Amino acid sequence: MHTEHIKYDLMDYITNRLSEQERIRVEQHLRKCSDCNNQYIELLATDIALKKNHDKVPTSIYYSTILPRVRERLGSHQQSIWHYGYGAAKIVLPIAVSVFLAVFLIRMPKESLSEAEQTEKLHQAVKDLNEDEVVQAVEREYAGLSLSPNQEVAAVGVAEHLQSGRFLKSAISKQIENEEVADMDIEAMISDLDGEQVDQVLSGLSERNIL
Amino acid sequence: MTDSNDLELVELFQKGNETSFNELVRRYQEKVYWIARRFVNDHDHADDIVQEVFVKVYSALKLFRGESGFYTWLYRVTVNIALNVLRKQRIRDFIRIDEFFETADDVNDQPDAIFEKDEQQKLIEEAISKLPEKQKAVFILRYHEELSYEEIALILKTSVGGLKANYFHAAKKIGEYVSRAHRTY
Ligand SMILES: [Zn+2]
Numbered sequence: 001m002h003t004e005h006i007k008y009d010l011m012d013y014i015t016n017r018l019s020e021q022e023r024i025r026v027e028q029h030l031r032k033c034s035d036c037n038n039q040y041i042e043l044l045a046t047d048i049a050l051k052k053n054h055d056k057v058p059t060s061i062y063y064s065t066i067l068p069r070v071r072e073r074l075g076s077h078q079q080s081i082w083h084y085g086y087g088a089a090k091i092v093l094p095i096a097v098s099v100f101l102a103v104f105l106i107r108m109p110k111e112s113l114s115e116a117e118q119t120e121k122l123h124q125a126v127k128d129l130n131e132d133e134v135v136q137a138v139e140r141e142y143a144g145l146s147l148s149p150n151q152e153v154a155a156v157g158v159a160e161h162l163q164s165g166r167f168l169k170s171a172i173s174k175q176i177e178n179e180e181v182a183d184m185d186i187e188a189m190i191s192d193l194d195g196e197q198v199d200q201v202l203s204g205l206s207e208r209n210i211l
Numbered sequence: 212m213t214d215s216n217d218l219e220l221v222e223l224f225q226k227g228n229e230t231s232f233n234e235l236v237r238r239y240q241e242k243v244y245w246i247a248r249r250f251v252n253d254h255d256h257a258d259d260i261v262q263e264v265f266v267k268v269y270s271a272l273k274l275f276r277g278e279s280g281f282y283t284w285l286y287r288v289t290v291n292i293a294l295n296v297l298r299k300q301r302i303r304d305f306i307r308i309d310e311f312f313e314t315a316d317d318v319n320d321q322p323d324a325i326f327e328k329d330e331q332q333k334l335i336e337e338a339i340s341k342l343p344e345k346q347k348a349v350f351i352l353r354y355h356e357e358l359s360y361e362e363i364a365l366i367l368k369t370s371v372g373g374l375k376a377n378y379f380h381a382a383k384k385i386g387e388y389v390s391r392a393h394r395t396y
Binding site: 007010011015043045049050053054055056058062063067073074 | 233236237240241244248254258261262265266269328331332335353354357375376378379382383385386389390
């Protein structure tokens, strides 16, 4: 058994989550490998430090408030789109568009498309979209569900809708369940990204002097 | 009702039975709370996430086809929303749009008195918050939630291979961060 594999089992060994067979294998290896032994001692100390942590636990009263508050929010989301007022949305939406475009551009296959060509492709892709598809794509993306290729295209359409203000109107008419429309737009756009891509988006935004 | 399994409750809900949604919330609220809390290290923000998760779940449940189990899907929604809160925070910090949002406030801001933390705990939370997203998620789901690698793979929509390595590197970084901080005190 290669050392790498044993090393990766050490935390599970320390926290008692290995099968009998795996446990024996780790113990046999630890007897003869000083490198893994050092790793083991370090991780053991980490586990002890983590266990010393006493998280303050909420009371059962807290848990009993969750459902009523969820129900209350479910009953009141219709008017929530105006929560921040149209003024705030107008200021934030261009930022949302920028974020979306930056996200779109880094998601595109890199193969030799110029930025103009990418923009052209985006315009092409969204021309025939209907609002239902767009709304559905945003809802699915927001819920962490995967998008079909069609819905990917629809998601791209959000940028167009944002720019033309059509999205805001359709969002209102469809009563998407959200409180912060501009905030949600950003959220839907970045939900598939990992930390590294967020960095790329941020540096892309500052390069373009959008902000 | 309490004895029904999750998918039966989901099906009932999709047929219009509202009580089954309540049961699903009660069944999972504590789990969802703790996953959220591990990510944001703060009771109030965790509470916001719990609210958001169940509001989202209520509408998304209509689209849920049970391809994955209910709780892996629920945890995925939770992890996604928690990561989004952290990402939005980073983007907000960057573009400073806070002033447009009444509710905007820093994740990791002053904890309220009931949830006061000691130095050691702050150090560990800091160490975890500095992990790359995937390592952070794997660490929380494995160490704290004690899920199997197969479950974690489903939740994070990734393959099982590599998760053990993620877990190892996460734990190692936490240990190194804490001991480095102790040396410099
Ligand atoms: Zn070894």
